[in-house]
Amino acid sequence: MDCLVHPTYFPNLEHFSVIINASKLVFETHDNYQKQTFRNRTEIYGANGKLALTVPVIYTQKNRQLYKDVKIANDGKWQSQHLKSLESAYRMSPFYEFYIDDLMPLFENKFDSILELNLKCFEIMTNCLQIDIDVNYTNAYEKLPTNLSDYRHMVNRNSNTHEFIPYTQVFTEKHGFLSNLSILDLLFNEGPNSELYLKNHSSLVS
Numbered sequence: 001m002d003c004l005v006h007p008t009y010f011p012n013l014e015h016f017s018v019i020i021n022a023s024k025l026v027f028e029t030h031d032n033y034q035k036q037t038f039r040n041r042t043e044i045y046g047a048n049g050k051l052a053l054t055v056p057v058i059y060t061q062k063n064r065q066l067y068k069d070v071k072i073a074n075d076g077k078w079q080s081q082h083l084k085s086l087e088s089a090y091r092m093s094p095f096y097e098f099y100i101d102d103l104m105p106l107f108e109n110k111f112d113s114i115l116e117l118n119l120k121c122f123e124i125m126t127n128c129l130q131i132d133i134d135v136n137y138t139n140a141y142e143k144l145p146t147n148l149s150d151y152r153h154m155v156n157r158n159s160n161t162h163e164f165i166p167y168t169q170v171f172t173e174k175h176g177f178l179s180n181l182s183i184l185d186l187l188f189n190e191g192p193n194s195e196l197y198l199k200n201h202s203s204l205v206s
Helices: 013-021 078-090 096-103 114-129 183-199
Strands: 002-005 024-027 041-046 049-054 135-137
Touching: 002 013, 013 183, 041 078, 041 183, 049 078, 078 096, 078 183, 096 114, 096 183, 114 183
Parallel strands: 002 024, 024 135
Antiparallel strands: 041 049
8 A cells, every 4th residue: 555654753663564564655745844743752661661752853833844844953962862761771672782883873963854864764774674665755745645545644642553462672571561662662672573563563554
């Protein structure tokens, strides 16, 4: 199925399941930016439970901007903070050491826009998963896209989520299984099995 989705910061499992099971993937790049979405946010499993990592952006509701034009607020130390959070959450996971070097360009290089960061994030994640996905991009915004299944709603934090098959997480014994976290949670815990896990949730694409 041909699927239209938003590029996001380390997509959650629901989002990535659609991506990996799509027959054709199209990224929406001409929409208006909206706050409080997964465009600049991902959720991981920390020692105290679910932990949100948010990329700071320069955006005001008064001046509506296109997603592709929204800049990252790089005057702080968000990259080092996110990296420290990942290390604290996953250094004891089976595959953290195996993948973390591949992810370092996301935390060492400067990115001007949130869309640029998210596209690079997607590229690196597909390399880690060793999957080849041909990506297409929108040329204009369509409220009702033609010939595409619209999954853009998944960018919203209040989107209804699918219940995922439990896998072993670092803090499972402490807080139980947390479903639909960042693709990083699956990658660090399941490693090479991640692709098969996502393909087993192909029912999300229907």
